[in-house]
Amino acid sequence: MTKGHWIGLMAGASAIAPVSGASAATAERSVFGEMPDGELVEAVTLAGENGVSVKVITLGATIQSFNVPDRDGEVADITIGYDTVEDYLERPNYWGQTIGRYANRFAQGRFSLDGKTYQVSQNDGENTLHGGADGFDKRNWTLESIEDGERATAVLTLRSADGDQGYPGNLDVRVVYSLDEHGALTIDFSATTDAPTIVNLTNHALFNLGGNGWPYGTYDQRLTIPASRFTPVDGGLIPTGELRSVEGTVLDFRSGRMLSDGIRHGQDEQIALGRGWDHNWVLDKGRTTQPELAARVEHDLSGRVLEVLTTEPGVQFYSGNFLDGTLAGKGGVLYRMGDGIALEPQMFPDTPNKPEFGSARLDPGETYRHTMIYRVSIKNN
Template sequence: MRHGHWTAPLLALAASAPAASADAATAVRAGFGALPDGIAIEAVTLTGSNGVSARIMTLGATLQSFNAPDRDGKVADITLGYDDAASYVTRPNFWGQTVGRYANRIAGGTFAIDGRTYRLPLNDKTNSLHGGTRGFDQYVWRITDVRSGPQASVTMVMRSPAGDQGYPGTLDVTVTYSLDDKGALTIDMSAKTDAPTIVNLTNHALFDLAGEGSSGGIYAQKMTIPARRYTPVDAALIPTGELAAVAGTVFDFTTPRAIGLSVRDGRDPQIVIGRGYDHNFVLDKGATDEPGLAARVEDPASGRVLEVLTTEPGVQFYSGNFIDGTYVGKRRHVYRMGDGFALEPQKFPNTPNQPSFGSARVDPGKPYRHRMVYRVSVSR
């Protein structure tokens, strides 16, 4: 369990969203309780005319809920989490937060820029995970814009000072969530620095397309990932540097495959290491200027479909292996192993220490940008 220190929210610049026509997506801003130390949390609910809605709260710039209809029109929240802001502090886990400065793992909590080595907190045994002991998921972000219209949106910002969790450079981060009337929730992430640093931002939602807390969990849901290679990991879940072919393995999701089909297949040592899937897939599309498909998941029972798109070259698929029944989430549902999956578009884990993986470096005057999309629809 991790407990952080909290930054007080600054004065929000947008008091409310402008009025919208009946056939446009709407944005509604409201209070969302307070943290145990009294810091107020706000949330903005984006709603499309097709019944899809998303609530984003200022704590962690978090996708707190994502509601989508099934083939019969029944709407359910398909993301795991809590019903109140305080629980995200008292029972922390990654439920839809914006994670950074560096999403995923950095081996040994160290990396170098221009010959200087930087050391980060170790919060994942021998690694630094999702930004360290106080990552961006634990900040209270500031709302700067709320809009209704063809795309309802909310923009949130935060500043990470130089030396924060050991990272160099002051980093100004902006995240905008935009929802249209066709079921696409776009998340635009950008960051500017005043000194060379590394950045890798993503959203860490955990999904159950049958509805969070469903009795059957995620294992019957069918996943496709357009990736012919993945990055095997060592015992510390750090990529070995190999880009291994998925063909003929339990990692082949190039055609639809039930999540539960091989999630317990101990014949594959990678499944044993991860206690299931907790691996980065090398997307065939690579890094792109516009979002391309990273994954598609379909729930045969409800008909709900989730597509994940990204401009980044990789996506981490996590099958909820470490959810152990100690988390009591929304509507008092007890979350257990296999109750949610994450698809985290990103640069590859430990890229700063693996030159063959590319670069996560960001320099002054050259901002970091990542656009990802969660698109929901229904299969008949």
């Protein structure tokens, strides 16, 4: 286990241990609902004896719930979302889904490979967001297998055909969710192609450590991001290309910041443009072979702690700015601004058009890989 894997435990949190001597976690398959054509939407509940359980549905390869005990053993669902297939289809949002082919935004929905320009569906003004109008979040994935054991595991797959949303190449995608007995949900993404293309996969869960419907939203929670720089954006939330220091700004989360501290700071142009935080942080660790810390959220009242680890070089922090109280989610809760936050490990937005950010290219014979972890624990003080 790397230093990055355990950095959170060294900071005063403890893993949520099994309540018995057993080390088995379980995976249970069920039916969540049906698509309009009658195709089943399946669910898998991954559960450990420590009270942590995660439900994943095949529609969008989505984390539909993430149940975690507090320091008193009271269990709450720490993600926002919907209760039915119909809600996910009729009122789509990025609430726990697998995002692809390209997570986040790129400018004008265009990119070039080997001298050829490709036009992808534009679903965010003139730009492309989270793969396009019919991204991976809206597909009913295939549940290939489930497994009990030291880790409870579910394997989901999807084929994205050549030309899908304008992207080149047939892309075969595999997502493996695995939950261990210590409160860590690992998500392993992989993909292969038969023609040069671009790939950037992540999960878009929105978390609230107080639980779904917590009346204070996330503003009583503290966020830490180990990043000295971020990528400032223009009016379309496309990075300008600059890697700017967070020093002296409300985008500095290196020492931890309450989410109530800075969200209304309209004097900062970047906060005004994003209606809050909706930016990519340049992680000090860079790209790594093993997942290392990208973000840590702490909720003193419940004691819950969430750590996000990744092999990728960036993390998008979105503070739920566009939740406006018009959508009723799980349990009929009306979600308002700040009722959930997303921490999306990723390559940087607009990387296909900014070679200085690196490369999102995938060629035949190569395998795209990204491993991320959502790890929950209990703060003892």
